[in-house]
Amino acid sequence: MEPAKATAPKRPDPRQALADPSLPAAGSCRLRITIISAEGLKDADMTTRSDPFCVCKILTMDKPEFQTAVIKDNNNPVWNHRHVIVEYMPGDPLELKVYDHDEKAKPELLGVAQVASGTFFPNGLDKGELKLSGRGARGTLNVRIENLGSAAAFAAADRARREALLELRAAGPHRLRVSLLSASNLRDVDRFGQSDAFCSCRILPKEKPEFQTGVVEDCLNPVWNYEFELAEYLAGDPLELSVYDADKRDSEKKKLLGVVQLESICFFPEGLDREEYLTGKGAQGSLRLKIENLGSLSDIAAARAVEAAEVVLREAGPHRLRVTVLSARFLKDTDWVDKPHPFCSCRMRSKSNASACIEENGSVFIWNREHIVAEYLAGDMLELTAYDQDQLEWDDQPVSLFGRVQIASYRFFPAGLEEQELSFTGTGTQGKLKVHIQNLGLSAEFEAAQAAEKASIASLRAAGPNRIRVTLLSATGLKDADWIGKSDPFCSCRILPNTEPEFQTSVIKDSTSPVWNHEHIVAQYFAGDKLEFTIFDQDGGDSRVSLGQVELASSKFFPAGLEDELCLSGAGAKGKLKVRIENLGSSAEFEAAQAAEKAAIAALRAAGPHRLLVKVVSASGLKDAHWVGKPDPFCACRILPKQEPEFQTSVCKDSASPVWNHEHIVAEYFAGDPLELTVYDNYASPKPSVLGQVQIPWKTFFPAGLEQELQLVSSWPGSSLKVQIENLGSKAEFEATRAALRAAGPHKLRFTVISASGLKDADLLGSSDSFCSCRILPKEKPEFQTPVAVDQLDPVWNYAYVVPEYLAGDALELTVYDQDDGKIPDLLGRIHLSSTDFFPDGLEEELELGGIGATGKLKLKIESLGVAADLDAAQVTERAAVAGLEKGPEGDDADAPLEGEEAESGPGGEDVDALRQGKEQAEEQESWRKENKLRSRRG
Incomplete structure (x- = not known):
């Protein structure tokens, strides 16, 4: 029996090792993977460097998803290859392999990078630097991975967009404006210098490009600012934008630096304005572009209707245009040391009209220069070109172009073009130009109006000169022309064609929004003469710098007058000038009226002087003349x-x-x-400072009087002074009346100080302890005073006093005080009465108290009892009669009614009682005075 073979352990599946079990089993999504570059790759070739390319594979799939182009002879390749994985299952790891391409042999592996799903899903991976691993591997791989969202949702949205694109495609072609603005960080493919870049645009699947930009030589960050309108674009067609390096010797030879392909749904119909990365073999850098949808065939039809209207308008004859070149900004620096000195020219088809002038150094160049195009034909394009004045060759040909703006006729004619910033176009240009265009009507109509105006002016001039009042009120938003602080502006007015100014305002220190309120009367103004206002910044000595200018045609202000804010123009000018111009009528009529007025004044002056009562009531809106607190104002009156x-x-x-x-x-x-009334600030200084002034012409207050709040002429707007002026009549009549009354001798007057109301509270605790004193001017001491009403702001005195000898013409001063024990009484208010106010007819009235901080009223009654001598004689007679009655004849009944008692109630009887009462009051008053004097000494 054979022994069992040992089973080798299975190698772990790398897909399982890299799978992320924590990710939810969600549906598929879309990924955008960009293989950017690699760095520090090993050298796999014997004689040259490696020829690397990269392969991307999802480890759960059998075949790779995509591979990049091969970069020849480069261990630091840049691919910028972008690919979209339509269906990616979250959790699947990615494998990125870098190979060395060999024409005759199998590619050699240079390194591997495996990326777990959790590294880039769901938040993506931005420019991740992955270390390559494997046998002999070295270097890193730079990638970007973006999660584009649910594949199902993307597919649904994609279907909806494509259906919408089909509908738009069925609607017909559209107009697109494609702006190729700039590129950055391009690849350098030239041996000497840098790439000479240009960009072309092609509508796929067409073979030929629609347009291409100019070439920017020797630059890896070219700026084209090239704008082109695609006349007929069908929805759904992709755009391909290719950046090339031009060959100076052979225009057919060009090297591709990178490509941007845009699906229709990326820019249509909403448009697009962004930076896109270049892709393709060896590509690097990005392209800045803007695509705008200008409308469908209906819009094109409307444009054609505009063209037809332009034909009609053109046949109607030339029009007049006012073209205002306002400003430019973001211009490129063309000078080595200084900033540029730009100027702008305006051209209308074959005609050339220079407009605007040279502007000093700055970041924003302001011209505010108006130019009248006398004959403009509808349909003609306007071209505005900005140059640098310093960069002119000897043949006066500009060699430094800032940029050019072309404005199609329909954009400004006939409706005009409001203030608008337009981008410069042209190779290497940058910046914006702000313009304003107005249609002034048919040239023929203007010429007819001019002829009529000339005839009218001739008629007005034949009638002789007129008088006009020119008031330079203020300016706002002026240019700051000083290194330290703000401008010190003043304004001058010149009547053209005179060379010398008619007048100028004072200088307002350190202000870009001065208030002058300067008024000047031009004694002889002839209709048709223009006015020129120039604002200067006053520097040391006679040095001054122009801040702006306004020229007014006669028809703008004569004969109807004008009050308006006028825009300043001129090199670097900004801000507005507020003026008021009034037509005061014929100079001859004025001189005749002046002569008549002088005769009337002479007659009035011959009649002798008059007496005036001038009351300075109050002021409001005064400025703070010092740093701490408010001003300490007083008012002076000068005749x-x-x-x-x-x-x-x-x-x-x-x-x-x-x-x-x-x-x-x-x-x-x-x-x-x-x-002349002048309000001063009495703040501690060698001389009080003027807060405001007003001159009152005599006709406004004499002989009818005046009660008015007058605007003060000052550097502080809104300040005013309230005055009352009363004509008291002829001084001679007053003197005669007073002399007649005084000739009769002194009179007796009965004063009754009844009450006061609404007095000021001058005490910290409780209310004022008020009393009233009466002084007959020009005497120093008071004639009498009432008792003190303790703790009363509405005291009731009902105090009667008889003045034994009053001379006609003497004025009265009634003063209400607050009595403080051991201290000088506080003034609560004062009333001045001239003799004619109460004598000889008497007075019974409630009068307002005057003086600083005074409030409330004083109620009193004054009666004339007659000539003092007559009353004294009657009193003597009365006393004798009373004495005779008391003695009585023998045998008469003392209690029987006598004729003398009736006489006592007759003429003079009441006067006797009043005299007795007055004597008692005088004694009581004297006693009260002594007591107060004693108290003050003790205090």
């Missing part, structure tokens, strides 16, 4: 042309909206003199 102010208010501390309620009587005002 022009005097140099010194007539009066000024008190200072209101730390307030941007002060309330002064300051009244002042101007004793002598002559008609024709304007008033």
